[in-house]
Amino acid sequence: MSNKKTSTNVEIWADLVNIKDLLLSIAICLVFTLGxxxxxxxxxxxxxxxxxxGAVIGFILTSCLIKPKRIVKEESDGDHQ
Structure with a gap:
């Protein structure tokens, strides 16, 4: 069973990134920097x-528009009391 979300992700620096979000953030930063x-x-x-x-403004804008999709699960070892 293949998941459709994993097919649109690419691995960059040992992390999975959504290609659509990556291209959108690059385009926004490029427009603000060059503008x-x-x-x-x-x-x-x-x-x-x-x-x-302009690059800083583009970075702040993309940080607000594109939310992280990472799910963090905390597991305990059972050793700590």
Missing amino acids: AYFIAPNKAPLPLFFGLG
Whole structure:
């Protein structure tokens, strides 16, 4: 019996990630980073700072939009009293 959810996951750094969520978060961060970079004034360090700010905003937005789907189960050994 195959589970449909496991077929859309990919293993990255020993963790399973949903491909749809990964692509959505990459797209959001890319849009905010490049958007902030291109609206920055054309003075030496400003495009870098605007791009970094856009990346941070994109990261915060994706952290709020995409919730973790991990289920953590706590098991006791029975040795501790």
